[in-house]
Amino acid sequence: MIDDITLGYLILLFPLITFVVNGLFLGNKCAKAAAIFAVICNGLAFAAAGTLAFHYFSSDFAPQKAILFDHTFIPFIGDLVARIGMLVDPLSVMMLVVVTFISFMVNIYSIGYMREDRAAGRFFALLSLFSFSMLGLVIATNLFQMFIFWELVGVSSYLLIGFWYHKPSAVSASKQAFILTRFADSFFLLGIVLVSYVVGSFDFSTLNSLSLIDFQKQFINLGLVTIPKSEALVLGSILIFTGGWGKSAMFPMHIWLPNAMEGPTPVSSIIHSATMVVAGVYLVARLFPFFAICDNALTLIMWVGAFTMVFAAVIACTQKDIKRILAYSTLSQLGYMMFALGACKIGQVVAVTGWTASTFHIFTHAFFKCSLFLIAGSLIHQVGTNDLDAMGGLGKKMKLTYACTLISILAISGIPPFSGFFSKDEIILAAFQGHHYVVFGLALLTSGLTTFYMFRLFFLAFHGAPRHEGVKAGHVHEDFAMTLPIAILAIPALLSGVLGKGIFEQFFVPGQLNVPQLVRLDHAEWLPFVAVGIAVVALVIAWVLYASPWAKVQRALDESNRSGIYKVIYHKFYFDEMYYAVVRQFIFGGIARVARAFNDYVIEGLLAFTVWFVHKLGDLVRFAQAGYLPFYLGTLIVGVLLWRFFGQLPL
Structure with a gap:
């Protein structure tokens, strides 16, 4: 039997080998071989992660933490050491299973989706790099290791979003995602430096066991000011959260995520369900005890998540692009996860139910959101457009896809x-x-808005009369390689909640908190009935508007019938336009132009003058050493005159 340490290495090794082999060898020669190799290796990584999870949760050790391997990476000053290791606890084991399973499904799906793409080999290599980066992030034992893989995730997303680099829109989207997340990551890095300087450690175990009382009488000099170390830790927690703020695309750093739909649909699926955008929520969950001791940090997290949740849901109700609807849906669901972590703070005490609920939603959301994106890609592949207005009537042509879509939409609702x-x-x-x-x-x-916009998507795509010539002509069919993972994902979309509830309630706790905790809370047994009732009402409204016998779908799709407020929401409150105006007019047209002018006329001008002056001075020195008699006589006469009018020369 393979021991857990070997399993830990194998989980990382399989996607890394896939990236190297496909990137250097198979990808350039045979895309089909690269695809098969990627599926096999990612399947083995999932098998290793599943085996590790079984060993862990079936043992008496859970839910304790263990480090399977630990290696010194960079020794800094004193006891500050950066290490590379593998942390095993319920949260990391759950993420290992989710990431490897989703990656396995996406690789199978990509065999069909990328079948005609000439760069498919490169795609499978980059997809495995993406999986490897996220796996390295979730097993990190410290902030330093997490940041390394955090940046690898960013590079991988940049390469995959801009995979079709011949499309200007894809290139623009990849740059936007990269720049915005790097902007947030700069604060993350600053927070890591500040916190590690105060505490003297990068390790999660150390940070999560801190108490601010121990630092209140100690001070730190930040250059211009000297503040208590306790305040420095609070500032560091906000800076660290800012990294997750950008990576999970919380408002106002959200605009890169919908635009990232320009990449291949399998990329959208894995980004939204198990990798990049979940990393921010995972960061907050991993450092939850640290955030809990920092005043108002959890409150900030709660309100950022809550606003993003409702803001994105409202926009999703009006979108026509099927992938953008799902993108805003992801933003909304991430808002749910984020605000649940922040809602744990009740005055000066903490209730950990929100932490358990948030991590549980990471788990269930991965399956139905991955399925929905793969379904969207299948529809786009058959119809040739992302536009819901051009779909309709697909339920009769794609029956298995229809059933799987219904399961996933009922799950997210x-x-x-x-x-x-x-x-x-x-x-x-x-x-x-x-x-x-x-x-x-x-x-x-x-919750009601989610049900409405998801069933709006469902009814417009699968019900009613066909609005696309290909559907009318009967050219639509289900691709086996693309439908198989969709059907498999429908199973956890249906069952992962009921099967996982007991595991999460038993094992998923954030660890020891150095703040007062609430243990007993009211269960509010009436709440599920209210939530389900709101969802059912929203479902009925969507059915009446888009699928009932008296629904006027064509009128609903006619843009001339839309009100002014609808258009404002459809254009995402013109936030993208405001962002581009600020970036192009203020930053590029203002600050950057002034900086460039200062560089051109002041910095480069000073350098040019220095070069000219030194050059002329060299000419003068060279001329003085040339043995030219008139020059010597002239300088002698000038020297005598200067001596005559300005004083005598010393003897």
């Missing part, structure tokens, strides 16, 4: 007994138990 019901209701309950009643109301509202 929180309808029992589908998976989303168990995790989303726990999040809403956490807001109620924490007495955050405004956030609680927003969560219920967003």
